[in-house]
Amino acid sequence: MNVTVRGRTQHFRTVAYDAAKHSVLLIEQRLLPHEFKIVGTKDFRETAAAIRDMIVRGAGAIGAAAAFGLLQGAEAFRGKDLKKFSAHVENVYQTLKAARPTAVDPVNAMNQVRAQMRLGADVEIQKLLAFAAANEFARENVRHCEAIGRHGSKLIRNGMNILTHCNAGWLAFVDVGTATAPMYAAQAAGKKFHVFCDETRPRSQGATLTAWELSQQKISHQIIADNAAGHLMQRGEIDLVIVGSDRTLGRTGEVTNKIGTYAKAVLAARHKVPFYVAIPLSTIDWKLKSGLKIPIEERSENEVLGAWGVLADGHHLPPKRRRAFVQVANPTSGARNPGFDVTPPELISGIITPAGIFKPKELWKFRRELGFAD
Amino acid sequence: MNVTVRGRTQHFRTVAYDAAKHSVLLIEQRLLPHEFKIVGTKDFRETAAAIRDMIVRGAGAIGAAAAFGLLQGAEAFRGKDLKKFSAHVENVYQTLKAARPTAVDPVNAMNQVRAQMRLGADVEIQKLLAFAAANEFARENVRHCEAIGRHGSKLIRNGMNILTHCNAGWLAFVDVGTATAPMYAAQAAGKKFHVFCDETRPRSQGATLTAWELSQQKISHQIIADNAAGHLMQRGEIDLVIVGSDRTLGRTGEVTNKIGTYAKAVLAARHKVPFYVAIPLSTIDWKLKSGLKIPIEERSENEVLGAWGVLADGHHLPPKRRRAFVQVANPTSGARNPGFDVTPPELISGIITPAGIFKPKELWKFRRELGFAD
Numbered sequence: 001m002n003v004t005v006r007g008r009t010q011h012f013r014t015v016a017y018d019a020a021k022h023s024v025l026l027i028e029q030r031l032l033p034h035e036f037k038i039v040g041t042k043d044f045r046e047t048a049a050a051i052r053d054m055i056v057r058g059a060g061a062i063g064a065a066a067a068f069g070l071l072q073g074a075e076a077f078r079g080k081d082l083k084k085f086s087a088h089v090e091n092v093y094q095t096l097k098a099a100r101p102t103a104v105d106p107v108n109a110m111n112q113v114r115a116q117m118r119l120g121a122d123v124e125i126q127k128l129l130a131f132a133a134a135n136e137f138a139r140e141n142v143r144h145c146e147a148i149g150r151h152g153s154k155l156i157r158n159g160m161n162i163l164t165h166c167n168a169g170w171l172a173f174v175d176v177g178t179a180t181a182p183m184y185a186a187q188a189a190g191k192k193f194h195v196f197c198d199e200t201r202p203r204s205q206g207a208t209l210t211a212w213e214l215s216q217q218k219i220s221h222q223i224i225a226d227n228a229a230g231h232l233m234q235r236g237e238i239d240l241v242i243v244g245s246d247r248t249l250g251r252t253g254e255v256t257n258k259i260g261t262y263a264k265a266v267l268a269a270r271h272k273v274p275f276y277v278a279i280p281l282s283t284i285d286w287k288l289k290s291g292l293k294i295p296i297e298e299r300s301e302n303e304v305l306g307a308w309g310v311l312a313d314g315h316h317l318p319p320k321r322r323r324a325f326v327q328v329a330n331p332t333s334g335a336r337n338p339g340f341d342v343t344p345p346e347l348i349s350g351i352i353t354p355a356g357i358f359k360p361k362e363l364w365k366f367r368r369e370l371g372f373a374d
Numbered sequence: 375m376n377v378t379v380r381g382r383t384q385h386f387r388t389v390a391y392d393a394a395k396h397s398v399l400l401i402e403q404r405l406l407p408h409e410f411k412i413v414g415t416k417d418f419r420e421t422a423a424a425i426r427d428m429i430v431r432g433a434g435a436i437g438a439a440a441a442f443g444l445l446q447g448a449e450a451f452r453g454k455d456l457k458k459f460s461a462h463v464e465n466v467y468q469t470l471k472a473a474r475p476t477a478v479d480p481v482n483a484m485n486q487v488r489a490q491m492r493l494g495a496d497v498e499i500q501k502l503l504a505f506a507a508a509n510e511f512a513r514e515n516v517r518h519c520e521a522i523g524r525h526g527s528k529l530i531r532n533g534m535n536i537l538t539h540c541n542a543g544w545l546a547f548v549d550v551g552t553a554t555a556p557m558y559a560a561q562a563a564g565k566k567f568h569v570f571c572d573e574t575r576p577r578s579q580g581a582t583l584t585a586w587e588l589s590q591q592k593i594s595h596q597i598i599a600d601n602a603a604g605h606l607m608q609r610g611e612i613d614l615v616i617v618g619s620d621r622t623l624g625r626t627g628e629v630t631n632k633i634g635t636y637a638k639a640v641l642a643a644r645h646k647v648p649f650y651v652a653i654p655l656s657t658i659d660w661k662l663k664s665g666l667k668i669p670i671e672e673r674s675e676n677e678v679l680g681a682w683g684v685l686a687d688g689h690h691l692p693p694k695r696r697r698a699f700v701q702v703a704n705p706t707s708g709a710r711n712p713g714f715d716v717t718p719p720e721l722i723s724g725i726i727t728p729a730g731i732f733k734p735k736e737l738w739k740f741r742r743e744l745g746f747a748d
Contacts, residue, residue, distance in 0.1 A: 033704035196710065199678065199703070201575055201599040207679070207703035215706045223709040225575040225678050226600045227634025231670070231715035234636065260601025262608065263637055266644055296605070304573065304599050305581070307681035309700025326683030326700050329573070329581035330407035332589045335597045336570065341605035 001170045001184065003036055003216050012038070013175045015056060015064040015138065019131070022075050024068045026056045029171060033212035034310050035319050044073035044092050051099035051106065058172025059105045059246070060145070060280060064138045066096045066106030067113050071134040074117070074127050085123045089114070108282060109137050138174045141280070145176035147354035148278050152182025152242065155276060155352075158191050160239040163229055163268075165198040166258035167209035168244020168278065178278040179244040180213060182352065187219055195221040196238065198229060200258060202303035202337060226260050233271040241268050241275045242352075246340060247294065248277070250284045250367060253345030253360025254291035259338055265347035277343075277360075278352040281371045284363065291342040304335035375544045375558065377410055377590050386412070387549045389430060389438040389512065393505070396449050398442045400430045403545060407586035408684050409693050418447035418466050425473035425480065432546025433479045433620070434519070434654060438512045440470045440480030441487050445508040448491070448501050459497045463488070482656060483511050512548045515654070519550035521728035522652050526556025526616065529650060529726075532565050534613040537603055537642075539572040540632035541583035542618020542652065552652040553618040554587060556726065561593055569595040570612065572603060574632060576677035576711060600634050607645040615642050615649045616726075620714060621668065622651070624658045624741060627719030627734025628665035633712055639721035651717075651734075652726040655745045658737065665716040678709035 003012050016025040023040035024047045031037055039055060041047040047069035050056055056065045073092030077085050093110055100106060116133035120126035156162065168179035176184060183195060195214055200206035207223045214221040224232070232238050241264060247256040255261070255277050268275040288294065306327045314322040329335070345360035355369050363370060377386050390399040397414035398421045405411055413429060415421040421443035424430055430439045447466030451459050467484055474480060490507035494500035530536065542553035550558060557569060569588055574580035581597045588595040598606070606612050615638060621630040629635070629651050642649040662668065680701045688696040703709070719734035729743050737744060 034701075197707075199575065201573065201601060204702050207707075211704035211707035215704055221707060223678055223703050223707050225633065225711065227575060227632075227637065228710065228712055228715075230637035230640065231633060231712050232710070234715065258601075259599065259605060263601065263604035263641055266604060266641055267637055270640055304597055306683055306686060307700060307702050309680055309702040312680060312699040312701050324698065324700055325686040326681060326698055327408075327686050328578050328681050328683035329597050330585035330589055333571075333581075333585035333595060333597050336602065336606070337599065338602055338605050341602075341608065 001175060001213065001217055005036060014058070014061045014171050015068065015174050017068045017071065017134065022072055024050070024065060024072055026050055026065060027171065028055050029057055029209070030055060031319070032171070033208045034322070041072070043076060044069045044095060047072060048095045048099040051096065058167070059103075059283060060141045060173030061171065062100060062103055063105035063109035063282070064141055064174045067109040067134040067137040069096045070110045070113050071130045074130045077123065080123050082123055085126065089117070105282060112137055141174040142176060144280050144354040145170075145173050145178060145181045148178050148280075148352050149176060149181030149185030151357050152276065152278055152352040153185035153189060155240060155274065156182055156186035156191055156193055158193070160193045161196060161237055162193055163196045163198065163238045163241045163264065164210060165206060165243045165261050165264055166200045167205040169210050169213040171209050171213060172244070173280070177213070178280060179242045180210070181278060182242060183219060184217065187217065193220070195219060196229070196232065197221055197223050198226050198260065198264070199223055200260065201226055204307070205258070229264055230267045233267050233273055238273055241273060243277055245277050245279045245283055248279050248284050248351065248363070249288050249291060250286040250363045250370070250372065251289055252291060253348065253351070253363055255343045255348060255360070256291070256294050256340050257343065259341050262341040262343045265343045269347045274349040275347060276350050276352055277348055281353060281355070284370060286367065286372050291344065294342055296341070297339040299337045299339045301335040301337055304337050305329040305333075375549060375587065375591055379410055388432070388435045388545050389442065389548050391442045391445065391508065396446055398424070398439060398446055400424055400439060401545065402429050403431055403583070404429060405693070406545070407582045408697070415446070417450060418443045418469060421446060422469045422473040425470065432541070433477075433657060434515045434547030435545070436474060436477060437479035437483035437656070438515055438548045441483040441508040441511040443470045444484045444487050445504045448504045451497065454497050456497055459500065463491070479656060486511055515548040516550060518654050518728040519544070519547050519552060519555045522552050522654075522726050523550060523555030523559030525731050526650065526652055526726040527559035527563060529614060529648065530556055530560035530565055530567055532567070534567045535570060535611055536567055537570045537572065537612045537615045537638065538584060539580060539617045539635050539638055540574045541579040541587075543584050543587040545583050545587060546618070547654070551587070552654060553616045554584070555652060556616060557593060558591065561591065567594070569593060570603070570606065571595055571597050572600050572634065572638070573597055574634065575600055578681065579632070603638055604641045607641050607647055612647055615639075615647060617651055619651050619653045619657055622653050622658050622725065622737070623662050623665060624660040624737045624744070624746065625663055626665060627722065627725070627737055629717045629722060629734070630665070630668050630714050631717065633715050636715040636717045639717045643721045648723040649721060650724050650726055651722055655727060655729070658744060660741065660746050665718065668716055670715070671713040673711045673713045675709040675711055678711050679703040
């Protein structure tokens with residue numbers, strides 16, 4: 001999407017490949033929203049490090065980074081020995097996989113690239129197939145997000161106030177995003193609306209990433225404390241909620257998303273505010289039979305006990321030295337920090353997918369259309 | 375309540391009067407939880423400044439500070455001319471009132487002291503009556519909180535997990551507090567329980583003040599992001615919610631409290647978790663007929679856009695220089711920051727008052743017992 005750097009507005013993707021330099025280009029997301037910088041990795045090891053160190057984050061984005069990383073690794077191979085090449089590619093694959101061992105997207109993306117490569121009879125053809133497949137993975141990711149945007153934008157009417165939680169924006173994908181896709185499509189269609197971004201403590205992705213995206217895209221928005229959504233709904237100031245999902249159960253329609261999503265869904269149901277979840281098909285889990293079985297990651301206490309930002313009175317410092325973590329909480333207290341929660345289907349008005357909008361309990365019925373493979 | 379300073383545990387009150395030095399003693403709350411310090415004001419002007427600058431905050435605490443400030447001002451008068459004395463006291467009264475012009479507690483407290491003073495025939499007797507009345511105001515504040523504790527502690531059973539929001543603890547009163555009073559009483563009765571403190575963004579009073587109180591009092595507790603309560607309720611990890619109130623409508627049973635209280639009440643109702651509000655009688659508004667008429671203060675955007683704390687890597691700095699504000703949010707985004715919300719009576723299991731526990735809609739029926747004066 002658009003980013004304005006020194007007065008000049010350009011289109012960027014979160015993840016791209018520089019074919020001339022064999023380099024994966026990534027937005028350095030750890031610096032956002034205070035600094036915008038593109039980094040180019042010089043080899044697959046650097047790409048793996050970028051995934052591990054969260055220079056790039058978000059399901060679709062790390063999938064594409066891994067696909068391009070595999071391509072980058074394959075292209076670096078010198079020689080014609082297919083057996084040695086395959087061993088080398090296996091090593092690249094394992095290195096990239098190990099960068100985020102619990103994430104499924106890098107593995108799925110690399111499997112897609114490798115399946116294409118195996119159709120080639122020699123090293124050079126396999127490299128070309130890898131190039132085509134990695135680029136196709138990224139293009140498909142964008143097409144899916146654009147399709148979510150087309151379907152979801154129909155929900156947005158002029159003058160609406162929309163609430164979103166966390167970041168399911170273009171920074172989490174190759175471009176466009178999921179929860180933000182309907183907003184970008186509605187804007188392109190000339191609709192006027194306002195977005196409330198939940199701050200999304202403890203990691204503040206709403207206040208940092210989503211707010212940055214919307215401001216770059218010139219969409220009217222304000223940040224609110226996670227505590228404020230209920231009050232705004234009471235006063236009729238929220239007309240629609242759109243969030244993303246980390247894992248959606250295809251059998252039950254339950255949605256796992258960033259902690260606090262469930263509370264917003266409960267409030268929306270009470271106030272009859274439509275609550276939609278925008279998802280890429282890859283996050284549908286067709287196996288699990290109950291949301292209670294979804295393991296909820298307990299994250300570091302420190303995230304709750306303080307906050308990352310830039311020193312407000314540090315204008316004399318270089319950007320890097322302005323970044324600081326402040327301990328907010330009482331230093332002798334501990335914290336509980338569940339990273340996600342599960343929203344049951346009865347609180348969800350609809351699931352916006354690239355294939356259309358479905359009631360959460362209809363996902364199973366339409367499983368073939370939604371890419372279920374048994 | 376108890377505070378441990380350099381290994382020694384002592385009992386402190388939030389507000390006290392040093393009769394020998396004619397000084398109001400206050401806990402410097404702006405330094406908590408990172409530093410504990412008692413300041414003594416040397417005259418009523420300093421006391422007014424302490425109220426204005428929020429060295430002391432919380433309804434009961436600023437009431438007592440104003441009552442003692444009035445006493446302090448009266449005691450500083452030299453001479454026997456009752457007319458000049460009365461003019462001087464009026465000046466003291468106005469100065470203290472102007473320190474927090476929208477707060478009702480300082481005015482109520484000072485009116486109580488002044489009504490007693492007027493029973494005295496000369497300056498010296500009026501000074502003695504002021505001393506007695508200001509001290510009685512503080513004592514009554516403590517007695518009321520203790521009574522809330524006695525009634526509320528019956529709700530707490532061994533092994534319970536209790537959620538609280540914001541700070542309605544002893545730091546907001548002269549001692550004991552309201553939402554915390556049942557916990558302190560239950561602890562004194564030997565009950566074991568665990569408290570989850572909502573962080574309470576944007577000002578984080580739960581993570582700073584409530585967590586500090588509970589840790590000083592050695593009550594088992596953890597801080598959670600405001601987003602986490604719904605998930606914990608889903609998993610059956612919260613058995614009881616107790617919060618305070620800034621304004622309770624005696625006619626309707628609606629409760630105004632820190633932003634985010636309403637969301638917790640909605641979640642508690644969904645999960646059938648008892649939701650109680652502990653209040654001093656002074657916060658009951660007997661006039662207003664609808665919660666929709668309660669003006670909700672919109673506070674500074676900056677509170678939402680960043681966080682105050684101490685620099686985590688600033689151990690080499692003196693405490694004062696370690697304090698820092700970090701800008702967390704995207705710097706070109708704005709914020710909405712409503713300070714309070716209104717919880718309707720149907721979501722409230724009971725109101726814990728010094729006179730007992732009432733259903734919110736029963737307040738009006740028991741208005742005489744609850745101090746209603748027409």
